[in-house]
Amino acid sequence: MTSTRTRLTPEQRRGQLLDLGVRLLATRPLDELSIDVLAEEAGISRGLLYHYFGNKHAFHEAVVRHAADDLIAQTAPPASGPPLERLLTSVTAYVDYVIANREGYLSLVRAAAGGNDRLREIYEEARAVLTDRVFREDPEGHILLDTPAARLLVRGWSALTEELVLTWADDPAGVTREELLDLIAGSLPAVAALAR
Template structure:
């Protein structure tokens, strides 16, 4: 006999509810400006009371930061270098995965960089991601335990800012392929390192890439 009452309601546990809210946050902050959203509207979209939303996130800013943190962790996991590859190939592969992530989240990426100027805590989080990315790149190209020349550090950190600008132009116009953009970004990084006087680093990278291509 069929139960006319339909499926029984299942209360979500804390982790499930939080994950559900973070997934919703990515959609909301992508489709609306940060200033347009209120906790009341977010609660309505989630189908929960405002009090329950505040139980998970004490403020809209905390909610927004949680959605960014989740995205940053996903991106960090995706772009983790493959230690079995030469440094140049590690960088190329991680960059390609990063561009693929931007293609999947282009609206959110664009709004994120706009919001950076509005929320100091978000700016600090983005800067932390840039800093850790620069450290990872420099560690890969200089080698473990090798002192990084100041010029190389400046070149890489400046390149990360350039990359954001190039990616924003890419998603706005879509008249470059992903391969073309990846090549442009790698060439710009190598050029910046050369201009910084880090010629040995660039030569080591290109030699490793050539060796890997010959072996492949």
């Protein structure tokens, strides 16, 4: 019996390698994600990886970009429904994503705090997309009106959310997942009240 191999386009192969990079990033810090590790896991030569990514830094940047895009897609709120329910759905997806991809997410946070400007830019872009969702409700469904003060408060709420989730993932300290979700989703309306 012979098997038929499907030849992937360069874009498909690169996407496949990025998916593998993101899966590996979920279990290890970014600085431990080397071209050698990915080549071994993918069963391909290092040279082919250099062909697709150029160098280690470009590979890291591409994996982080792919992970950020994945986070944005997985945490998208439903298109309809009451604003607080949509927020809770999105927050739940965010908590689940961070828990499932803890090492990779920590790498993204650390990279943003470190000296790599490009990785910090990717982190900031992803955070902006996540926080901008709060302002994309229909006019009758706003949790928060879009003002400079509200944007500043939502940025702070985003940092609070990230810290709560990462701290809870390290040690829940008797707080259930549902209690964590209630704290996060309930804190935004409290913050919104300050902006009114």
